[in-house]
Every structure is written in structure tokens, then in C-alpha cells.
Amino acid sequence: MAEAAWNRHHIISLEDFTPHDYETVLKTTLSFREVLSRRNKKVPTLQGRVVTNLFFEPSTRTRSSFELAAKRLSADTLNFSPSTSSLTKGETILDTAKTYLAMGTDLMVVRHSKAGVPATIAQEMDRLKAGVGVLNAGDGQHEHPSQALLDLFTLCTSLESDTPTIDLLKGKKIAIVGDILHSRVARSNVWSLTACGAEVHLAAPPTLLPKQLLAAFQNSPIENGAGAPERRLFLHWQLEPALAGADFIMALRLQRERMTQHLLPSLREYHQRYGITRDRIARCQPTVKLLHPGPTNRGVEITSDLMDDPELSLVAKQVTNGVATRMALLYLMGQSQKSS
């Protein structure tokens, strides 16, 4: 495994990730993609260590991806399930995390419906000098870094399969379409894609894309001496300008509960105005590719036909790369523990 400098004990947010960090993730993921092409996909990297999935918010897809990543690194895995948990018995979230720490957890993968929980757990682990790494697997509407990193790997390898680098994204136009307001996936992707030099165009109905959002991203704290890439971010209430000449489209999942919250009239109307269709794709670059973090509502965010078009859709690749990316992240965090 290529040893790249990496000193992040936790992966909570991409807001302060540097271009070097992204390159390290790409390079490490590439190594694990190679591992996954073998018949025996297991490596002994985390043999005898414990990865605990603390999923306070239920999930099958992301939990399975992390569980498989951990198993392929030969770690033992523990799964915390909220339904049958001590939380209903009045235990605090930090006490739950500390219980799993005390059992011998080395790495924690944390998902919670409230923003900030993974960061709070990470701080507590540091305060206790526990040496445990915390990975944010989605916190409220805040961030979902591993999704954005697997998206990054998918974008870069779709441009150069065997030599993905962030430079490939320089000047590329990427449209992110859908419920931007509530999307932790969008938020993490904005950080990574703009940091890598892409031009990011967000498109959504005004109720799901308030103007204030732009300010949130523009107050970015990144100012590294090596010359931070300028962040180029654009907001659109119409789909068309976002798609015009786009190299990639990322459709976001539309939560059905947005309807009952009166943020959307209907799925049908949403699809008419913001759904990705073959007609609309024609406005993009001829080489345009489609991404979606899943699970999809077929015929809402994207037509079923486009979803299944192997020339256009990178959706299955995203899932496949998800396992390799998560192996890479767990590996890097484990290395960071070793050297600390």
C-alpha cells in the first residue's frame, strides 16, 4: 500500500480538506480497487482490530458498505442498532460511544440524524486520549464525507481510469440537482469539488435552495499558503442553465417527506421541472455522465431509462467504489493511529 502522509485521526467534514488530502484518498482508493479485483478480496490490514458502526439513524446501504469494507480489511465489526439500544433506556449518545470505546473499539463509523454528533464524539474521544478514530457517515443535513470522496474517485476514474488525480476536474462543470437544502451529500460534494477546481452548479426549486446557502460556502475557512483553489459555485432555480455544457450531473435523492412539509407540490411536478431526462441531457457535453448517491426514486430524480444506460450512468460504479473508498478511509485512519 502506498504510504502517503496523512494525519487525520477523524474524518468529520471536507470543509478543511486540502488538495493533498484528496490526492491521498484517490491514490489509496486506487490501491484498494486493485485488491477488490482479485478473487480473494481480503487483506489483513486491520486484523484483530474493531470497527464499530454506530448508526443512530437506521441505514442498510451505507452500513453494509462500511461493514464490508471493514471485513475486507479483516477487522472485527460491531453494529449498534438504535431500536434495541440503551438510548431508549435514557443513556446519552456520548455514554453509548464511550461504552463501545471501553469494549475496545479502534474505529467508529457514526451516523446520526442531527448535525454535529460525530464531531462531538470525536472531541470526546480526543479529550479522553482514546486514540480512536471517528468517521462521519452522515450527520443531519451537515456532511457525508465518504459519499463525496467516493463520488470524487468515481468522477476522476471516469476521466482517467488508472491515474485519477484532482487536476482532471479543473474547469469541469458539475451540476448538482435536487434537494440541496437538506442534502449532506451535496454539502460535502461542494467542498470537495470546488477544492479540486471544478465549477459547481446547484439547481433546485427555491424552497430547496435558499439564497443564503451561498453565503455558507463563501465563508470558507480554507486559506492555505500553497494557494487554495478559488471556489466557483453557482445557484440556479432553473435546471437548464445548470445543465448547459455540464460534464457531470449529480442528482440528489428526493425525500418523500418534503411533500408533506409543503416544500414541493408533487413528485410529478418535481420531475417535470427538475427531473433528468434524455431531452435535457442533450444540453450537456456529449460525454456527460450521471451520478446519484442512491437510493433512487426511479422516474422522479432521473428517468428509469437513463438510470440503466451503461454509457451514461455511473450509479453502480459509485456503489462499487464506495467499498474501496471506505477501505481506504479506514486504512488511512488506522495508519494515523499507528503513527500517533
Place this chain on the structure above:
Amino acid sequence: MAEAAWNRHHIISLEDFTPHDYETVLKTTLSFREVLSRRNKKVPTLQGRVVTNLFFEPSTRTRSSFELAAKRLSADTLNFSPSTSSLTKGETILDTAKTYLAMGTDLMVVRHSKAGVPATIAQEMDRLKAGVGVLNAGDGQHEHPSQALLDLFTLCTSLESDTPTIDLLKGKKIAIVGDILHSRVARSNVWSLTACGAEVHLAAPPTLLPKQLLAAFQNSPIENGAGAPERRLFLHWQLEPALAGADFIMALRLQRERMTQHLLPSLREYHQRYGITRDRIARCQPTVKLLHPGPTNRGVEITSDLMDDPELSLVAKQVTNGVATRMALLYLMGQSQKSS
């Protein structure tokens, strides 16, 4: 492991299984029964490969049996649990299956309350040239092949413990008693047992054994040149003629919801007319043995006393053989992938 010719990527239905297929399953299961008699019951057959249990219908018993079979073959296992799944988020079944495919699943074990789902997934895998094997672990009222195959192994080894062959069943009378109409277990067993030359007698109340059922089995497509065994199948609305001279009795589980569906007056009345009791056993062969796929309603399908009689009951053997049979099936499907 004995290498027998096997070219089934999927195991969906026994309707077109040939005598040669059954012999291969028996022989392979025998090998794994030997493995399971060792102190260390693990073999490296599927090391580094992933078996995913896609149980859209909840199950503990069958899922545990498949999970243990996969672990003993050194596979990594993923469990999809419907309650916390993306399905409630609007994802289609095929998209769920394709997500687990994209994560790197090699073999899928699928259970669903609707008939045809495993077949549909298998077709989609083939269309995608995914090289993934699909095993039907119970689909609606259609089939449950692994249960019938473990029953077959249990029947044959009860006749000749170390040399089970299908010829042992030729001319044997086997009574299948209970809710035939809704039973995927019965359906799979009818295919396997009649194909192996046994005489199968189905006994149930008329509401649970409609005359039309016979037609379904009689339109069997099997006509192999080597002389397909004649299917000998009989329907009875009384228990007594089915038991007379029987070599084996398979009692089926009675779902309690049949009562609320007005298909049965009461458990008590069912037991009086169709329950297996020591008195009724007297009509069978003196060597008669009892099977039940579990879980049992003691005192309904079979008296508690008979259930626990080690001379009569093969119920525990069925469970034990279930693990060996499922190891054999996963092994054979894995071999079929290798050669493809």
C-alpha cells in the same frame, strides 16, 4: 470435495432438476456433513467472497442456517434487513439487488413474500452478465428449494446413512400433510420426491388442497430422454388414506393466519382431523419417520410427544442437514461461477 458436473448458476426452482442434479446435491452434502463432524468446521472454499442474504421477508431460522453455512465456507456475509431498508424509501427490489451486486456480492440468497422475486433478480443478474448466483430461499407460495433438498438428504440418509442415493426413495410412500395450498415447502418437495421415484400423497382440508392443484403438477415440463421418472402424486381430503403404509410423513407448518382467513375452523379441530398422533402413526410402516420444516406448533401439526421421540422424529436432523445442504448449494454455485 468430489467434483460433480454442475452447471446451474442459480437455484430457483426444483421443477426442472434432473435425477443427476439431485445425486450431485446428495453427494456434495455428504462431503460437507463430514466437514461438520470435525471439531473445526470451517473450510476455505469461499474465502474472500461475499454471500448476501437478501431477506425481504423476515426470518431467523433460515437466515441463520444460510449465514452459518456461508461462514463455515469462510465467506464474508452481508445481511439485508427489510425493516431499516431503502425499500421504505421507495427503492425497487431490483435496485436493492443491484446495489448489493455493485458492492461486490458473489452469491445472493433471496427470500420474498411474493413468488417470482428470486427468478426476476436472477434474470437481471444474467442480463447484466454479473456472474452472480441467486438462490431462492423461499418465494411466496412458490418454492423453497433448499428446504426440499435438505429434506431429500434427510430422507435418503435415514435409509442409508453413508450412501444416500435417490434410488432409495423409489416406490417409497411419502405423506405430506397440512396446508399444501400455501406451502412453498410442499411444492418444492413434490418436484424432488416425485422426480426421485417416490409416491407422494398430499392430505389436507379441501380449503387448503383444491383439486386444481393436481393440474399444476401434472403439466410438468420434465421429459428427459433418459426416461424421466413417472410422477406419482395423489390428493386426499382425509388423513387416513395418506398415512396408510407410509414410509415417511412430512407435516407442514400451519400458519395461524389461516384461521382469520376463514380457511380453518380452529387449531383444535385441525389437530383432531389432520394432526399426527401416535394412534394414526400406527397405520404407517413400522419404520415410519416424521419430518417437519419448522417452526412447529406443538400439539397442532404433531403431538408434542411424537416431536420429541428420537426413534420417529427427524426434525433435528433436518436442521443439522440444513447447514450441510446449504454449504453444498453455495459451494456448487461457486464452482459453477469459477468454470464460467
Place this chain on the structure above:
Amino acid sequence: MAEAAWNRHHIISLEDFTPHDYETVLKTTLSFREVLSRRNKKVPTLQGRVVTNLFFEPSTRTRSSFELAAKRLSADTLNFSPSTSSLTKGETILDTAKTYLAMGTDLMVVRHSKAGVPATIAQEMDRLKAGVGVLNAGDGQHEHPSQALLDLFTLCTSLESDTPTIDLLKGKKIAIVGDILHSRVARSNVWSLTACGAEVHLAAPPTLLPKQLLAAFQNSPIENGAGAPERRLFLHWQLEPALAGADFIMALRLQRERMTQHLLPSLREYHQRYGITRDRIARCQPTVKLLHPGPTNRGVEITSDLMDDPELSLVAKQVTNGVATRMALLYLMGQSQKSS
């Protein structure tokens, strides 16, 4: 691993544990604590064997602890989950246990909301000459032996980290505070602590500590020729006399449902009269330590401040020692199988 004489196939209750038994558990746990201090915490002790967690009562914390213990001994683990189980389909508890036995379970870890279930399963396993060990992971208000044994290890190692022996507890005063009546943890601890020569003081409101309880413990069957230690047990309806000069305080979890059962006026009033606070700790020995089996209601049983005081609180140590203790118990039961 130190080979100590051990002939218990099952661990159901501490009522008849001898001082020798406790010493063996301490010594074996010490070995596994050493294993857990290594980077690779896995040993091949139970390679190829199956540990089944039969948790009829939902649990995350205890199940995770046993699961991790089993995995670190290289066992395969099966988890029975009641919600999706055959029990709702009418299967009896013994039939469920026998199903997992038939699948090839070597060791069963059983939790049930009713007292006596693990003992009943153990008897059935013996009747069937199954050679399967049963460990009680909590049965109703009866016992929770592994919790008391990890408490014992925690107490003894807090006195002498590298040479824990039961003699260290001779004459020590241990206060157990809280809902004694409903606590299986308290019950197991009374057996172990009094057997090891400690003086145990129980403190609780009269509704949660009826006078008759004393009789239950005084009718102890232990009368071994080598001179059973005299059991010194005291009941208090006030907290203060229990704490006066205490070496250790074990606070018990207060179930919130006790309020609706009219056994307690309010959490607030409970805390005022029986909560462990810094003021009250002043009555104890200066070296006093605090234990709690978890999960805790912060600010009810113990103030949040004391919970987190690393000088006072052994709570995290209990969790850590829990894994080592459970590895020791599974190991000892496994050894007992081998020699039988």
C-alpha cells in the same frame, strides 16, 4: 493459557460458586486482559466453533460484549433476534434453542425476561446429551453472573492490578445502592461478594428492598467442608449507613418503569434520597471507587460529575473488563466441553 480445574458446563447462577471457581475466573480473565492489550487481540481458541446469542430480551450492550468476546476467540457467532423470530410464529423457547443446537451451536448465551429460562435450556441440553454449554446473560430478576464476575475482576484489579485474588475483598465494605428488588445484577453480586468475604450493604427505598429479601440469601445452600465463608449481608432503607466507611459503591440502574408501577415517587426524589453525590461520597473511605453496570441515567443514580471522575469511577473499566471476563467464561466452558 493457565489451565485451571473447571468442570462447569453451564454458568447459570453464582449461588453455588466456590472460592476456587472465583479464583479460576480471575486468573483466566487476567490472561485475556493481557491478550486484549496486544495490537492483534484475536486468539484461535474457539476457531471453527459456534457461539449463539439467544437474546429473547433485546440488548445491545451485553450482546455486543459477548459477540466481541466470541469473535476475539475466533468463534463464529449467530445472533437470534426475537423481533423477527419464530417465537411470534408460536414456537416454544426450547424448540428455538434446540434448532440452534441442531445447527451446530457449541455455546449458547441466553438472555430472557423471565427467570429460569437459561437453566431450563441447560437442563434440556443435558437431557439431550448435547454437550452444549449455556451461559445465563440475564434472566428476569434472577441472576446475571457474567456481570457480577466482571465486577469482581474490576474490584480485585482496582486493589491489585496484576495479582487479583478474592482474598483482597476480605473485610471490604461494599454498598449496593438502588433497585435491589428487581436487580439480577445485585443478586449475582451478593453471591459472589459475600462468598469472597466482603461485607455487603444493600440500600434502597423499602418498596425496592423488602425485608423478606434477606431470607432469600440466608437460605444459601453453600456449605462446603473447606469452610464456606460466612455471608455478611445488611439491609438499609437509608443511604448513609450503607456508605459509611464503604470501600466500594455499586449503583444499580433505575428502570424508569418503576415510577409508573408506583414504586417510586419521582426520579428527582429518588436522586435526593439515594443518588450518589460528592457530599455523600465523603462518608466513604477516601479510596472509595464507584461502579455501575450501565446504562446509566446521569444525575439519577450518580451525579454526572462523579460518573466522569477518573479517580472515582470504574464504569469504563467494567465495560473493558466485561469483554475479557466473557472471553474467559466462554474459554472455560469450551475447555470443560473438551475434557468431557
